[in-house]
Amino acid sequence: MAPSFHEREHWTLFRTLQGLKQVIGVDIHLLPKLVAKELTDNALDASSHCETGLLEGNGFFVEDYGKGISGTDEEIASLFSINRPLRSTKYYRMPTRGAVGNGSRVIAASVLVSEGTLKVMTRGRCLQLFPQFDAGETLYRQTGNYNKTGTRIEVTLPNFNLNNVFEWSNKAIQLNRGNRYKGKTSPHWYDFDFFYELVKSSPDDLTVARFVEEFDSLSGDIKWKIAEEFNVKKVKKLNRVDIERLQLRMRKLAKPVSTERLGLVGDIEGFDVYHKTHGNFEIRLEEQMSQPIVPYVLEVWVKNSDKFRSTFCVNRTPVTGNVNTHVYPQDVWLFGCGIDCRANVKTPKEILVNVITPYMPITSDSKAPDFSALNDKIGAAITAAIKKSKSKQSNPKQKKISQKQVVLDNLDVAMIKSSDNYLYRYSQRQIYYVARAIVNRELGKDLTYKNFIKIITGHEAEKGSELRNIYRDDRGVLYHPHLKETITLGTLSVENYKTPEWTFNKIIYCEKEGFIEILKSAKWPEKHDCALLTSKGYSTGAARDVLDLIGESDEELLFFCIHDADIDGTLIYQSLVEATRIRPQRKVRVVNLGLEAEEGLDMGLQVETLKKKQPKNCADYVSVRWQKWYKSNRIELNAMDTPTFIKWLDKKMEDYANGKLIPPDHILSNEFESKGEQKIKDKVRDKLIREAKIEERTEEILKQIFPKFKEKLRLEELKATVKKKLSDNPYLQWKKPISDVVDEILAGLLTEYDV
Helix, strand or coil: CCCCCCCCCCCHHHHHHHHHHHHHHHCCCHHHHHHHHHHHHHCCCCCCCCEEEHHHHHHEEEEEEECCCCCCCHHHHCCCCCCCCCCHHHHCCCCCCCCCCCHHHHHHHHHHHHHEEEEECCCCCEEEEEEEECCEEEEEEEEEEECCCEEEEEECCCCCCCCCCHHHHHHHHHHCCCCCCCCCCCCHHCCCHHHHHHCCCCCCCCEEHHHHHCCCCCCCCHHHHHHHCCCCHHHHHCCCCHHHHHHHHHHHHCCCCCHHHEEEECCCCCCCEEEEEEEECCCCCCCCCCCEEEEEEEEEEEEEEECCCCEEEEEEECCCCCCCCCCCCEEEEEECCCEEEEEEECCCCEEEEEECCCCCCCCCCCECCCHHHHHHHHHCCCHHHHHHHHHHHHCCCCCCCCHHHEEEEEECHHHHHHHCCCCCCCCCCHHHHHHHHHHHHHCCCCCCHHHHHHHHHHHHHCCCCCCEEECCCCCEEECCCCCCCEEEEHHHHHHCCCCCCCCCCEEEECCCHHHHHHHHHHHHHHHEEEEEEEECCCHHHHHHHHHHHHHHCCCCCEEECCCCEHHHHEEEEEEEECCCCCCCCCCCEEEEEEEEHHHHHCEEEECCCCCCCCCCCCCCCCCCHHHHHHHHHHEHHHHHCHHHHHHHHHHHHHCCCCCCCCCHHHHHHHHHHHHHHHHHHHHHHHHHHHHCCCCCCCCHHHHHHHHHHHCCCHHHHHHHHHHHHHEEECCCCHHHHHHHHHHHHHHHHHHHHHH
């Protein structure tokens, strides 16, 4: 008799120790470290900093300061269900943590197999989650309030050893710095088979245009141009031939992403040597027309140690696969996860390797990487770093301790103290006062604010990003024409900025905020479809950030700069167009409209003779003749009266600008159709409301219900409820508890009237 067939779904592997081992690809005793790493990776994705710690009952927690986990209680429980489908935004290849989207399932499965506990605290409430063995779902129960921002997850894993549970987590936290990739995924990073699966796993309502828009440099008119080449509107409806044609078309039109854009971690305190390299690697796949060409940045850190250690990371988080180390008298051999290389070294070293790339091949769902395509590059980078380490040891230099060194050595301390361990934002002034006290204590010298700003600005330039969670005051504004919106420029407003689509096709930067108000009152921005930008003098980081954000738009957009005819004015223009210290390269082209000295003199504007000769030099574009003039003279924009200034600026627009904004045909037709549809709906709705006498009937029913509702008021009980709710959650306003009480009363009262 033939044996009977038994079937099981893949998720059932998550509910036993052996099955879970097969899925995660690491020894079971490493399970707590893996859970802590998954939680830490998620926390660092949500915010710039996270906290970890141990709990009683053989448990630990990971806490972040992000926006919290969105969704209902049921949806959060579903996220941590082992039977849920494998769904993730990480199907799009990006140089960020994670590759599979399995983390929350692994966390829930670990709690299930160890008979542990799982708590999720986010967005005002605490949920106790209960992963189920039979059905694979996760049940939940609200157990209290959570009054902090972000998310805190607590896990207990009975019968597991929690020694060094945060070993992988701490590496991820250590690497959570530097500058990061800010673009979208690229069609050049996909082989056809994966691209095909990406299309077929898309939401049913996703259009071809919207799908294309998810890729770098393929938004705006380009996405519509590509979409119009296919007969179907929904991307999931494309057949295999069309999907292959779509990918080839997208590759042809998309600009390859340079390795410089991927970002890097940079120097890490405590390591003697830092070495980096970058390039592209190609994965050769048989019988595929489109082979992925993948950029990478490879970073290596080396320091002396009591024994040889190596840690390998991908996109700032440690890999869970084993890379083994074998020590010989003259060298060290590293092997595992596709690595097979040697480095000449005699003294023990700790080696840390990080690869930033949008795609690292993996051997299984366990995320064990296959570094074989980069094996030679990794071996060469490690060898180069060790050579640097040897050179540094043979030529030690004793340096006098500087204020800069003391500030940078204690910068983390100053930031943590000023922000209560990053619970709050902090200002430059706040960390300055902490740093000043430390410098005075260690060196017996006063740290000036000017020198402090110079030190941290240089530090940010070297890192490629601003200090974590720092807040810089608003300085200047951005005005949107037609929308009549004025946005202040500062850390928070720029972080949340989104360019309004098809609203303006040019933007002027002016150093004087007063001229912005003059142009607004004359409706000049609306006349020229021109946004106005000022930051009260030299362009601040916030203003440059806005220019960068707008510069990423695919809409045709011209940038202009107007300024005084003086040395500072020429430098204002230059500061906008040259590569800035923090940002690698200006993303937009800025046109200089003046005012220049020569045209100011031709216009007969009043010249101001300077009492002292200016020591500063003009911008590089100024000729030698006019550089001499600027040393002793200047002409202000304010030398023009308002009619003259507007006439002068109108003439500039005629010479340089691109006329009124008229969007492409598909935008015009979409606007025509959507406006028509909405107006028809409004008219029909108004007609139906009048015919049904909705307002009259509403008032009639209100007169019946409202007196009964008022009778339910128990003032002392209401006051007690409000007081308790505010005590439980001090972030609430008093109106919210009243709204909750009203909802409870109406839930029963309105049922009587079938409302």
